[in-house]
Every structure is written in C-alpha cells, then in structure tokens.
Amino acid sequence: MNQPTRDLRKKRPIRKAPFVVIPVFLLLWLIGVATGEPARVLEQAVQVCLSCIGLG
Amino acid sequence: METVRKWVQVIIGFLTNSSWSFPFTKTIYQGPLKVICSPGLNCYSCPAATTSCPLGSIQQLLGGLRFSLENGQHYFGLSVFGTIGVLGGLFGRMICGWACPFGFIQELLHKIPSRKFGIPRMLSYGKYFFLLVFVIVLPLVLVDEFGTGNPWFCKFVCPAGTLEAGLPMIFLQPNLRNTLGLLFLNKFVLMILILGWAVFASRPFCRTICPLGAFYALFSKVRLIKLHLDEAKCTNCKACHHVCPMGVKFNESPDDPECITCLACMNKACKFDAISLEIGGIPLAVPDRGLTPASKP
Ligand code: SF4
Numbered sequence A: 001m002n003q004p005t006r007d008l009r010k011k012r013p014i015r016k017a018p019f020v021v022i023p024v025f026l027l028l029w030l031i032g033v034a035t036g037e038p039a040r041v042l043e044q045a046v047q048v049c050l051s052c053i054g055l056g
Numbered sequence B: 001m002e003t004v005r006k007w008v009q010v011i012i013g014f015l016t017n018s019s020w021s022f023p024f025t026k027t028i029y030q031g032p033l034k035v036i037c038s039p040g041l042n043c044y045s046c047p048a049a050t051t052s053c054p055l056g057s058i059q060q061l062l063g064g065l066r067f068s069l070e071n072g073q074h075y076f077g078l079s080v081f082g083t084i085g086v087l088g089g090l091f092g093r094m095i096c097g098w099a100c101p102f103g104f105i106q107e108l109l110h111k112i113p114s115r116k117f118g119i120p121r122m123l124s125y126g127k128y129f130f131l132l133v134f135v136i137v138l139p140l141v142l143v144d145e146f147g148t149g150n151p152w153f154c155k156f157v158c159p160a161g162t163l164e165a166g167l168p169m170i171f172l173q174p175n176l177r178n179t180l181g182l183l184f185l186n187k188f189v190l191m192i193l194i195l196g197w198a199v200f201a202s203r204p205f206c207r208t209i210c211p212l213g214a215f216y217a218l219f220s221k222v223r224l225i226k227l228h229l230d231e232a233k234c235t236n237c238k239a240c241h242h243v244c245p246m247g248v249k250f251n252e253s254p255d256d257p258e259c260i261t262c263l264a265c266m267n268k269a270c271k272f273d274a275i276s277l278e279i280g281g282i283p284l285a286v287p288d289r290g291l292t293p294a295s296k297p
C-alpha cells in the first residue's frame, strides 16, 4: 500500500506559544465586551463614515 | 488547493458583503451583524458590507477615547484588538491569503497580463509605520477642540474605503458629489496608484501599506496554523522562492511575517516534501501535488 509522505507524522514538539497568545487576546476581547464597547462599535458601524468615503 | 483557496476568498468576500438591498435603500446596511469585525480589510461604509472594519473601529474608538473617558466609558478598542488578536493567534496572515476581500481584489488585478515587477523588501516596513502612526498614535494624539481625533488611515490613505465605499456611495447619493474636494482627490489618486501597482506587482498594498496585514504579521512566529520547514529534506533548490506572491524566500525564513499561507510553495514548488502545514506543531496536511512515492525524485 502506498504511504505518501507519512514521515511527516514523526513527532514534533507541540508549540505552546499559540496557547498563551490566544487566551490573552480572548481576555482582552472579554474585557472590551464587559465595558460595553461592542455597542459603540455598532453605533459607529451603522453610520456612513465620511472619512472612509473621502468627504470628511 | 488553490481552487479551494479561491472559493474560500469568494465565500468570505460574499459573507462580509451580503447586503444587497442598497440599490433600493441607497445607503449602507444598518443591522446588528455590524457588531462583528470582518477578519480582513473590508470597509464598513461599503453599501453591501454586513460587518465592521477592524481598522475603522479601532481608529474611531481611539479618536473618541477622551470623550468616552469623560463619560465614564472605557473604550480602548479592546474588543476589536481582542477579536483580531484571537484571529492572529489562530491564523496570522493566513487571513490575508484566504479571508480578505481587498487582498483578493489585488490578486485578481495581478492576473491582468503585463510585465511583473518585485517589491523591495525594505518597503514592507511601511505597513508597521501606518499601523503605529496612522491607526493608533495620530487618532489618539491629534485631537480637535472637542477632544476628538480623526481616523487618519481611513481619511487620508485607505484605498479600500475609496473603492468599496466612496465610489458606490457617490453613485448612490448624487448629492454627495457636490461635496467632493481635495480629501477625495487625494484618496482617489492613491487608490488608482495602488490598484495600478497591483497589476504590475503582487499585492503591493498588503506588502507595504496595510496596517491590518502588519498587525497579523506580528503573529508570524506564534500563530497556531503555519507552515513548517523540514530542514533535513530541504535541498536549497530555491523553487519555493519563485512561486511566492509575497516575495518570501521560504526555506530561508519559514516564519516570515509576509507569509500569507497561500500554500503555493508547499503545493506547487517543493518537490522534496520539505514544506508542510502544521497546527500547533502537529502536521495537518501534506503537499497535494498528486505525487506518489514512486513518482517523487
Ligand atoms: S494585508 Fe491588508 S489588504 Fe492585504 S490581505 Fe491582509 S488585511 Fe487584506
């Protein structure tokens, strides 16, 4: 039976950095949500931004 | 795999721009989905946009920070930085390769037959300048008499805003045409230059200007999903250098901040299976060139 590129399975150490970075940003997100920021984001996002379109 | 990537780009582009009532409403979508950040650069003043632009939101929140603090609100942009930070930790600039409409537009423009040119590596540092100065420092520091800052990147640079929001809105609301001035002219000329550049060079905006690409690039070494180089297998044939749309020399810099994980080097170039995709260190995929062991060199 063909075993294409199976030696890719040889053991590599698990990288820990992503498991630190992702929870840190998840925590930031939670703090932002807890302060009610998404409501402000929504308030801004539903208005036409004159800067984006080059008018203000 | 390239076809899969194209389809993912199309589907995400559609999902983030799926409000098609604008020919009748003559304005932008104003529903609750706009609370969600789009993963890539996608102007929230685009009439079809269903999500908010992370860069626009950050600039608006930082520009209004003094005002919000005076009112007892602490809007530092944490929810937005948190969202794109989680995305960066998971995918890094894979977002650029797979989920950004403006990156996709540049890829399509680059398909126009013409002579193609590289981009000096030094220019890639420009995007960090735009992130730090135009997205964070200037909106925060330069404020008017009411204490409000401007979204500097949106206002003076962003070609996605001009293309996706400015032009359609001017078309939909003819009265806006009377207010066009130097600000618009500046943004319009920049947009033409950047889109024109994209015909001759691969993803020039992504490589030299985009602050969101710069943010995701910060995760190049720590992101969960990334490419892995098996140095024992690499023959230094440099085939991977020639296919990279971002000018990365993969085997010399496997964690390069410019890599958008398009997988071209893995699937189209490396004949020695030296490149693989991994998730947190665990191999996720093998090259899909359809080679069997017998046909390999
Ligand atoms: S660098 Fe910016 S414009 Fe380019 S694909 Fe990434 S987010 Fe989109």
Ligand code: SF4
Residues within 6 Å of the ligand: B227, B243, B244, B245, B246, B247, B248, B250, B258, B259, B260, B261, B262, B263, B264, B265, B266
């Ligand atoms: S290094 Fe490879 S995966 Fe990364 S952008 Fe270049 S060709 Fe695509």
Ligand code: SF4
Residues within 6 Å of the ligand: B229, B233, B234, B235, B236, B237, B238, B239, B240, B241, B250, B251, B269, B270, B271, B272, B273, B274, B275
């Ligand atoms: S194509 Fe493969 S073998 Fe050749 S230089 Fe790149 S990683 Fe090494």
